Amino acid sequence: MSRLEHIRIPEPEKPLPGLTISSDQGLIQWLSSVDHKQIGIMYLWLSVLFILVGGIEILLVRIQLAVPNNHFLNPEVFNQLFTMHGTTMIFFVLAPAIFGFATYFVPLMIGANDMAFPRMNAFSFWCTLFGGLLLYFSYLAGGAPDAGWFNYAPLNQFSYSSSPGIDYYCSGLLLAGIGTVSASVNFIVTIFRLRVDGMGLKQMPVFVWMILINSFLILAAFPSLNAALVMLLLDRELHAHFFNPGNGGSALLWQHLFWLFGHPEVYILILPVFGIFSEVFPVFSRKPIFGYGFVVASGVAIALLAFGVWVHHMFATGLGNTVNNFFAASSLLIGVPTGVKIFNWLATMYGGSIRFSVAMLFAIAFLVEFTIGGLTGISFAIVPIDWQLTDTYYVVAHLHYVFIGGSLFGLISGIFYWYPKISGRMLSEKMGRWFFWLFVIGFNLTFLVQHALGAMGMPRRVYTYPDLPGWGILNMISSLGGGLMGIAVCLLVYMLFTSRKTGQIAGSDPWDANTLEWTTTSPPPLKNFNLVIPVRSTRPFRDWKRPDDTDWAREGVNNE
Amino acid sequence: MVLAGLWDIKQSSIFNVASPQADKIGAVGNGFLVAATGMFLLVAVLTVYICRRYRARAGGPEPAQTSGNRKLEIMMVGVPLLMVTFFFFWSLKTMSAVLPPRPANRTPDVIITGHQYWWQADYPANRISTANEIHLPVGRKLLVALRAADVIHDWWVPALGAKMDMIPGTENYLWITITRPGTYLGGCSEFCGQEHAWMRIRVIAQEPKDYEQWLVSQAAIDKLPADSLTTKGAGLFMHASCSSCHSIRGTAAVGTDGPDLSHFAGRRTMLTGIQKVSKQNIYLWLLDPQKVKPGAHMPKFIFGRDSLLALTAYLSSLK
Structure with a gap:
C-alpha cells in the first residue's frame, strides 16, 4: 500500500451553505440543497419521473397503431402525444439523466468537494424541472404542443396550431435551456479549475473528458435553439413573420436553426454515455481503456464536425445537389470517429477478464444495438437512400436504436454501475438480469420491425394507416414489444425505489474499480474527501491498490 | 379482382420499383445493405467471441494491461474511411442521375400542390386539373413540379423513387420515368397536421394512348342525367x-x-x-x-x- 498523501482538496472558494444546514435529508434540506450529490440525485429522479410520463404517452400511441384504421385516439390527441413523447424523452429524460450523473460524479472523479458554482448548480436543476413543468402545464392551458418535437414551420404558426401548446413548448424549452447552459458553464469551470493536484488533462477519466467536450457542444448549440424559440414566440404572440412564408418569412429558416442545434444535440446525448461506457468496460474487463488518446480525440473531432452536418436532416427539402453533397461528405466523415469507438471497446474487452454484471451486460448489448443505429445513420448520409427512407418508420427505428440502444443503454449501465455509490446499496443482480432480458427483447421487438415498415412505405407520424399487407402484423409486433419495454421500465423503477432500503450493503468499492469516486464511502459524506490518493494515471485507485503494477510506471508517465 | 388488388399493394414499397430513378437508388441501397451487414456481423461475431473467450474465472490471473496498439488503431480508422469514401462517390453519381438540374425553359408535365389534406394535380399543357388520383404516362421522363399551398408536405411514392418536400414559398421538382403501367401507392411524408395520415397518394400509370384518352375525358364536360x-x-x-x-x-x-x-x-x-x-x-x-x-x-x-x-x-x- 502506498502512503495516503495530504493534497489540497479543491473546493469552491466561498464556504458551502449546504454544510451549515443539517444533513438530515428532510424535504427542506433537499429543496435548499446546493450539494452536488443531492442535486445530481434530484436530476436522476426527475429523469425517472419523466420517463414514466413519456412512456405512458408512447404506450397510448402504440395502442392506437397496433391495428390498421384504429379509432382508439383521435388525430388531435395522437399528435399531442407523440409530440410530447419526443420532447419529454429528449429534453427531460435523457438530458437530465446525463446531467445527474455528471453533477454527481464529475467532482468525485476529479477529487473535488463540490462544483465550482454550487448555487448555480442548484439553479440549473430547478430551471430544468420548472421547464418541464411549464411544458406540461400546456395540457391544463388548452392543449399540448402538436407539431412534433422538431416543430416545423409553418405548422408551428398560430394559424395552423392555435392552442397555446406551442407557446408552452417555447417557454418550457427556453427555461430548461437556461438551466442546461448554466450547468455547462459550471462543468467547464469545475473541470478546469477544481481537479486535484496530479490530475492533468491526460489523467482525466474519459467520462470527465466527455462531459467537458459536451459542455462546449451545449454552449455552442443551444444559442441556435434559443434564438429560434424566441423568434417563434415573436411570430405567435406579436405577429412577427420569421417563419411564415405568406408574409415574406421562410419556412426553411426554422429547419436550419433547429437542426444547427438539433444535430449537435444528438451528440450531446451520446458523448457522455460514451464516457460511461469507457468507465464500465475497463472496470469489468480488468484492463485499461484501449486507445485512451483516440477515444478522447475522436470525441473532440465529433464535437467539431457536429456543427457541419445539420443539413442531412434536410436532404429532401430541395436545397440542390451541391449543398447536399457537402453535407453528405461531412455526415459520412462524422460516422467514422463515432463508429470506430465500438472497436475501441471491443479491444478493451479483448484479452481481459470479463465479469458479466448487469452494468456490463448493458454495455455489451450496446455494442450490438448501437452498431445497428450507427449503420442506419450512415445510410442517411448517403443522399439517395435518404431520399427514399427519410421521414418513414425507418427513421423512427434508427433514432431509437441511437437514443435507446445508445444513450439509454448507457444510462442504465451507469445506474447499475453507480447506484451502489449513490445509495450505499446494491441493485439486485438477479432482478437486474430479468430487467435486462425483458428490456432488450422488448426493445428489439419494437424497433427492428420498424426498419421494414419504413421500407414498405409507412411514413412516420401517421395516426393510423391503411390495411396494406404486412403493415398490420408488423405494427402489432412493435406494439407488443412496446408493452414489454413498459413492464421492464416499471421493474427498473421498482428496483430503484426498493433497493435504497433493502439492497445489499455495497461498501466503498464493490466493483474493484479504478477511479477516485470509489475511494470515498458509499454514499459519500457531505464533504466528499478529506484525503485523496495520489493521481498519476487515469486509474489512480487501481494504481493505489496495486502499487507493484501501476499504469504510470508501466507507461513511463510520471508527473512528479 | 383480388389478384389485381395484391398487385396494387405490392407497389407501395421500395423493393418493387417501377422507374429507373428508383432503380438507381435501390442499387446504392443494396450495396450499402451488403456493406452494413458485413460490418454488423463483424461487430456481432467479435462481441460474442470475446465474451465467451475472456469470461472471468475465479482465481484467474490479472490480464495483460495493454492500453493501445497504434497499427490496429490506424486500421480501425482507415478501413471505414475508405468504405464511406466509396459510398460517397456512388452517392454523387446516383444523385446527378436521379435529380439532374432542371432546364430553365421546360414547363413541368404536371404540377402537384400539397394542401392540408389533399393533393392538387395540374397539367399545364392540357389545362386540366384534378385531385388525389394522379394519372401519368409510362415511358416518358416527366418533370414534376412540387408546391405547397399551406404547410410543408412531402411527395413520396416509393416505387417511383426519391421523395421531395413541398415547401410553401418555393417550388421543388422531381424527374420521374415510369416503366410499367399500374397503380402506385404513396403518402405524404412530412408531418402536416391532424390528417397527415390520410394524405395517401395514388399514381395511376397508363400506356400513352390510354393516358391521352384520359386527358380527353378529363377535358370534357360532364353530361348529367336529367333526373x-x-x-x-x-x-x-x-x-x-x-x-x-x-x-x-x-x-x-x-x-x-x-x-x-x-x-x-x-x-x-x-x-x-x-x-x-x-x-x-x-x-x-x-x-x-x-x-x-x-x-x-x-x-x-x-x-x-x-x-x-x-x-x-x-x-x-x-x-
Whole structure:
C-alpha cells in the first residue's frame, strides 16, 4: 500500500451553505440543497419521473397503431402525444439523466468537494424541472404542443396550431435551456479549475473528458435553439413573420436553426454515455481503456464536425445537389470517429477478464444495438437512400436504436454501475438480469420491425394507416414489444425505489474499480474527501491498490 | 379482382420499383445493405467471441494491461474511411442521375400542390386539373413540379423513387420515368397536421394512348342525367357554399380551396385514400365531415336528408 498523501482538496472558494444546514435529508434540506450529490440525485429522479410520463404517452400511441384504421385516439390527441413523447424523452429524460450523473460524479472523479458554482448548480436543476413543468402545464392551458418535437414551420404558426401548446413548448424549452447552459458553464469551470493536484488533462477519466467536450457542444448549440424559440414566440404572440412564408418569412429558416442545434444535440446525448461506457468496460474487463488518446480525440473531432452536418436532416427539402453533397461528405466523415469507438471497446474487452454484471451486460448489448443505429445513420448520409427512407418508420427505428440502444443503454449501465455509490446499496443482480432480458427483447421487438415498415412505405407520424399487407402484423409486433419495454421500465423503477432500503450493503468499492469516486464511502459524506490518493494515471485507485503494477510506471508517465 | 388488388399493394414499397430513378437508388441501397451487414456481423461475431473467450474465472490471473496498439488503431480508422469514401462517390453519381438540374425553359408535365389534406394535380399543357388520383404516362421522363399551398408536405411514392418536400414559398421538382403501367401507392411524408395520415397518394400509370384518352375525358364536360334529383343536387352545389371552394369543369363552380371535383365519381377513392367512392360514403361525408376525417377543412353544413340525397346523386353522376 502506498502512503495516503495530504493534497489540497479543491473546493469552491466561498464556504458551502449546504454544510451549515443539517444533513438530515428532510424535504427542506433537499429543496435548499446546493450539494452536488443531492442535486445530481434530484436530476436522476426527475429523469425517472419523466420517463414514466413519456412512456405512458408512447404506450397510448402504440395502442392506437397496433391495428390498421384504429379509432382508439383521435388525430388531435395522437399528435399531442407523440409530440410530447419526443420532447419529454429528449429534453427531460435523457438530458437530465446525463446531467445527474455528471453533477454527481464529475467532482468525485476529479477529487473535488463540490462544483465550482454550487448555487448555480442548484439553479440549473430547478430551471430544468420548472421547464418541464411549464411544458406540461400546456395540457391544463388548452392543449399540448402538436407539431412534433422538431416543430416545423409553418405548422408551428398560430394559424395552423392555435392552442397555446406551442407557446408552452417555447417557454418550457427556453427555461430548461437556461438551466442546461448554466450547468455547462459550471462543468467547464469545475473541470478546469477544481481537479486535484496530479490530475492533468491526460489523467482525466474519459467520462470527465466527455462531459467537458459536451459542455462546449451545449454552449455552442443551444444559442441556435434559443434564438429560434424566441423568434417563434415573436411570430405567435406579436405577429412577427420569421417563419411564415405568406408574409415574406421562410419556412426553411426554422429547419436550419433547429437542426444547427438539433444535430449537435444528438451528440450531446451520446458523448457522455460514451464516457460511461469507457468507465464500465475497463472496470469489468480488468484492463485499461484501449486507445485512451483516440477515444478522447475522436470525441473532440465529433464535437467539431457536429456543427457541419445539420443539413442531412434536410436532404429532401430541395436545397440542390451541391449543398447536399457537402453535407453528405461531412455526415459520412462524422460516422467514422463515432463508429470506430465500438472497436475501441471491443479491444478493451479483448484479452481481459470479463465479469458479466448487469452494468456490463448493458454495455455489451450496446455494442450490438448501437452498431445497428450507427449503420442506419450512415445510410442517411448517403443522399439517395435518404431520399427514399427519410421521414418513414425507418427513421423512427434508427433514432431509437441511437437514443435507446445508445444513450439509454448507457444510462442504465451507469445506474447499475453507480447506484451502489449513490445509495450505499446494491441493485439486485438477479432482478437486474430479468430487467435486462425483458428490456432488450422488448426493445428489439419494437424497433427492428420498424426498419421494414419504413421500407414498405409507412411514413412516420401517421395516426393510423391503411390495411396494406404486412403493415398490420408488423405494427402489432412493435406494439407488443412496446408493452414489454413498459413492464421492464416499471421493474427498473421498482428496483430503484426498493433497493435504497433493502439492497445489499455495497461498501466503498464493490466493483474493484479504478477511479477516485470509489475511494470515498458509499454514499459519500457531505464533504466528499478529506484525503485523496495520489493521481498519476487515469486509474489512480487501481494504481493505489496495486502499487507493484501501476499504469504510470508501466507507461513511463510520471508527473512528479 | 383480388389478384389485381395484391398487385396494387405490392407497389407501395421500395423493393418493387417501377422507374429507373428508383432503380438507381435501390442499387446504392443494396450495396450499402451488403456493406452494413458485413460490418454488423463483424461487430456481432467479435462481441460474442470475446465474451465467451475472456469470461472471468475465479482465481484467474490479472490480464495483460495493454492500453493501445497504434497499427490496429490506424486500421480501425482507415478501413471505414475508405468504405464511406466509396459510398460517397456512388452517392454523387446516383444523385446527378436521379435529380439532374432542371432546364430553365421546360414547363413541368404536371404540377402537384400539397394542401392540408389533399393533393392538387395540374397539367399545364392540357389545362386540366384534378385531385388525389394522379394519372401519368409510362415511358416518358416527366418533370414534376412540387408546391405547397399551406404547410410543408412531402411527395413520396416509393416505387417511383426519391421523395421531395413541398415547401410553401418555393417550388421543388422531381424527374420521374415510369416503366410499367399500374397503380402506385404513396403518402405524404412530412408531418402536416391532424390528417397527415390520410394524405395517401395514388399514381395511376397508363400506356400513352390510354393516358391521352384520359386527358380527353378529363377535358370534357360532364353530361348529367336529367333526373330531378341530380338537377336539384347541381343547383344546390352552385347555390349553397360548395362552389366557393370546389371547381367542377363547365359549371359556375370555380372555387380553389378544396379539391377539384370534375369527374369525381370516376375516381376509385375519396378523401385522399380513406375510402372507396360510393353513394353511401359520399352521403356520410356530407352529413358530418369531422366524423369521417377529423381535422379536414370541410365545414359541416346542416343539410336536410333531401338535400343530402340530391347532392350525393349529383356528385356520383360526375363520371
